[in-house]
Amino acid sequence: MEPGTRDTVTRAAGWLAGAVAGLALVVAGTAKAMHPATFVADIWSYHLVPESWAYWIAVFLPWLEIVAGAALITHRLHTGARLVAAGMFIVFAVALAISWARGLDVACGCFGGGPPSAAGATNYPWLITRDLLLLACLAVEPWLARRTTKRTQTRP
Amino acid sequence: MKALREVCVLAAVAALPAALALALHPELTDRARTGLAPDAVRPAEVAAWTAPVLWVDARDAAAFARGHVPGAVRLDEDNFSASLGGVLAAWSPDMRVVVYCDTAACSRSRELAQRLREAGLSEVHHLHGGWEAWSRAHATP
Amino acid sequence: MGLIDRIVRFLIALLTFAAPAGLTAAGPLRWEATEITVNAPPLAESVEAVFTFTNASDKPATIGDVHSSCGCTVPKLAKKLYAPGESGEIRAVFTIGERIGLQEKAIMVTTSGDEPSHTSLTLRVNIPTLFEVKPYFVIWNVGEATTPKSITLRLLAPDVLGFGSVMSRHAGFDAVAVAGTEPGRMDIAITPQTTAQGTNGAIVVSLKSPEGRTREITLYAMVRGTPTPAAAAPAPTAPAAAP
Numbered sequence: 001m002e003p004g005t006r007d008t009v010t011r012a013a014g015w016l017a018g019a020v021a022g023l024a025l026v027v028a029g030t031a032k033a034m035h036p037a038t039f040v041a042d043i044w045s046y047h048l049v050p051e052s053w054a055y056w057i058a059v060f061l062p063w064l065e066i067v068a069g070a071a072l073i074t075h076r077l078h079t080g081a082r083l084v085a086a087g088m089f090i091v092f093a094v095a096l097a098i099s100w101a102r103g104l105d106v107a108c109g110c111f112g113g114g115p116p117s118a119a120g121a122t123n124y125p126w127l128i129t130r131d132l133l134l135l136a137c138l139a140v141e142p143w144l145a146r147r148t149t150k151r152t153q154t155r156p
Numbered sequence: 157m158k159a160l161r162e163v164c165v166l167a168a169v170a171a172l173p174a175a176l177a178l179a180l181h182p183e184l185t186d187r188a189r190t191g192l193a194p195d196a197v198r199p200a201e202v203a204a205w206t207a208p209v210l211w212v213d214a215r216d217a218a219a220f221a222r223g224h225v226p227g228a229v230r231l232d233e234d235n236f237s238a239s240l241g242g243v244l245a246a247w248s249p250d251m252r253v254v255v256y257c258d259t260a261a262c263s264r265s266r267e268l269a270q271r272l273r274e275a276g277l278s279e280v281h282h283l284h285g286g287w288e289a290w291s292r293a294h295a296t297p
Numbered sequence: 298m299g300l301i302d303r304i305v306r307f308l309i310a311l312l313t314f315a316a317p318a319g320l321t322a323a324g325p326l327r328w329e330a331t332e333i334t335v336n337a338p339p340l341a342e343s344v345e346a347v348f349t350f351t352n353a354s355d356k357p358a359t360i361g362d363v364h365s366s367c368g369c370t371v372p373k374l375a376k377k378l379y380a381p382g383e384s385g386e387i388r389a390v391f392t393i394g395e396r397i398g399l400q401e402k403a404i405m406v407t408t409s410g411d412e413p414s415h416t417s418l419t420l421r422v423n424i425p426t427l428f429e430v431k432p433y434f435v436i437w438n439v440g441e442a443t444t445p446k447s448i449t450l451r452l453l454a455p456d457v458l459g460f461g462s463v464m465s466r467h468a469g470f471d472a473v474a475v476a477g478t479e480p481g482r483m484d485i486a487i488t489p490q491t492t493a494q495g496t497n498g499a500i501v502v503s504l505k506s507p508e509g510r511t512r513e514i515t516l517y518a519m520v521r522g523t524p525t526p527a528a529a530a531p532a533p534t535a536p537a538a539a540p
Contacts, residue, residue: 028313036181048307059178061311064170071166080162088312095308104302216368234369234394237433237515244434244517245497262366263401276432 010148014141015075021085021137022072029065032058072138082138089135093128100124195269196284197254199293207252207279212243212272214257214264215287225256225290231268240275247277256283256290324414325354326379326406334421337393339457340510348387348404348418352379361409363387369394370402370420389420397426427458428504430514437492439522445488448516450474450502452481458512461505467498470518474502487518496520 032039040058043049049057064084071081202209211228213220220230229246232239247253253272257265265282272280283290329349337344352358358379363372373388389404404418428450435446452459460483465472471488487500500516 032313033177036177043307043310048303055178057311059181060170060174063174063177064167066173067166067170077162077165079159080164080166083159083163084166091308092312095305095312098301099305099309102302102305104306233396234392236395237430237513240433241497241499241515241517244519248521249436264367267400274431276434 007148010144014144017137017140018072018075018078018082021089021134022069022081024134025065025069025072025085025088027069029062029069031062033062033066036062078141082142086135086138089131089138093131093135096124096128096131100128195281196266197281198284199290202254202281202283203293205252208248208250210243210247210251210253212253212255212268213287214255214262214268219258219287223291224287228256231255231272233264233268236268236271243272249278251279253277253280254283255280256286259286259288262286324408324416325352325356325358326350326360326408326414326416327353328416328418331416332419332421333389334423335391336423337425339425339427339454340506340512341393343390343392344422346389346391346420348389349384350386351384352381355381357381359409360385360406362405362407364405365389366403366405369396370404372404387418389418391420391422393422393424397424399423425454427454427512428452428514430502430516434517434519435487436519436521437489439492439495439520441492441520443489443492445486446518448485448487448500449477450483450485450514451479452483452504455481456507458504458506461503461511463500463502465498465500465518467496467500467518469496469520470498470500472500472518485516487516489518489520492520494520495522 036058039062040054043054043058065088068081068084071077072085211225213224213228213230214233215224215230217230217232220228224230227246229242230239231243243253253269255265255269255272257263265286269280269282285292327350329351331348333346333348335344335346358381360374360377360379363374365372370389370391373390375385379385387404387406389402391400391402400422402420402422404420406416406418408414430451431449433448435448437443437446450460460474463472463474463485465487469490471490473486475484475486476482477484485500485502489496496519498518500518502514502516504512504514506512
């Protein structure tokens with residue numbers, strides 16, 4: 001493959017991978033932005049933040065997800081968007097892992113519930129795998145960019 | 157540094173629709189925040205009315221006997237048409253009707269308010285927070 | 298729920314990919330279903346739903362409290378203590394009474410122990426509406442003309458519950474049922490004997506099923522208001538003096 005063509009394919013692959021993660025964020029944010037009252041009640045029910053904070057978190061966080069997801073899809077401000085997305089995916093994965101280790105059932109209905117599992121039991125392997133795959137999507141573009149740079153440097 | 161700068165820009169961009177949602181989303185209006193349905197009223201609102209009020213108690217007989225809003229009439233959902241007579245005996249067309257049950261979690265007052273409207277009464281509301289809210293509002297210090 | 302558990306659940310709720318659903322403390326019990334919908338047979342007096350659960354933990358589970366949001370729904374539990382792996386059930390009996398339409402009642406189940414949990418079970422009962430009455434009362438003002446006023450009864454399943462009879466329980470009101478133009482429609486025409494003073498009366502409509510079961514609906518007729526004094530007759534004018 002011609003170097004120019006290879007660079008184009010590499011860039012497209014990086015963009016596509018980032019867009020997949022971006023789309024996941026947009027969907028997640030939209031689902032929560034459409035039901036702010038329920039989201040507020042959810043956040044408030046854990047009594048970890050004051051009620052006024054719960055409102056701001058419930059209203060702001062979904063929109064941050066949507067904006068970061070849109071930034072990944074459109075490849076604008078994508079460095080910052082990747083940082084926001086990676087932070088969310090990492091925190092989510094860690095929280096799921098701890099929850100799994102402690103035997104908690106969070107009955108996460110992510111994207112329609114995932115593969116069937118025992119009634120009422122959270123399917124942690126599936127949830128964590130899906131989250132890590134999305135995290136991996138964010139890493140594709142920087143990894144491919146680093147490979148392209150190395151190839152350019154070693155090319156005679 | 158570039159990443160952090162972009163994160164700040166993203167946060168600022170996200171803050172705009174978030175602020176709009178806080179101001180305009182129907183679920184986040186003042187009444188919706190407190191879970192108020194359109195026909196629900198709070199004790200303080202009822203106290204401010206100038207029209208006469210007929211209180212309708214939707215709880216069971218034992219709860220009614222333990223305590224009820226002064227002058228309230230009990231409406232038994234299990235024998236709706238028969239117990240409606242007691243409500244109508246106390247009602248007049250110039251009155252506003254407020255139905256209450258135990259707490260905010262109880263849906264009986266909302267359901268009976270709807271049945272009273274279908275029965276022909278106008279200006280029927282249900283009390284948000286129920287007997288619990290009324291008792292709190294009228295607790296002697 | 299311990300602090301770490303709360304934080305972890307909080308973070309998951311915050312970043313979940315699904316619409317917020319209101320996570321609750323699950324506890325040791327696994328439920329076959331936490332929401333059951335029952336279609337009540339016509340004219341049934343009560344219906345029953347069975348919520349089945351299993352103790353999925355490795356310790357005995359004690360159900361501390363089971364109660365319903367409504368006195369019309371009585372939850373029954375055979376015993377409170379369940380060994381690991383043991384199954385049990387909560388039978389919820391819902392008394393229909395004069396309720397109509399979709400009824401939704403909650404049953405709260407609380408387990409006690411190191412980590413108390415709360416589960417809200419939902420029983421939905423579809424009660425067939427066999428008739429409609431509009432309105433339930435008619436009203437005249439004192440002094441108003443004694444024109445008949447009508448209450449419309451619509452029988453929505455006449456083969457299940459049909460019209461039986463109408464009877465006024467108050468001598469001051471007459472009640473006659475007239476078949477309406479549409480199938481299943483009855484117009485109950487109520488006429489007061491007089492509207493000279495306030496009075497209240499009840500009219501009982503009896504509906505019958507082919508098996509001979511009856512359902513009575515009480516309707517109301519009222520004359521309301523304060524009698525107004527008769528208008529003052531004009532003062533007689535003095536007869537003209539004879540010329």
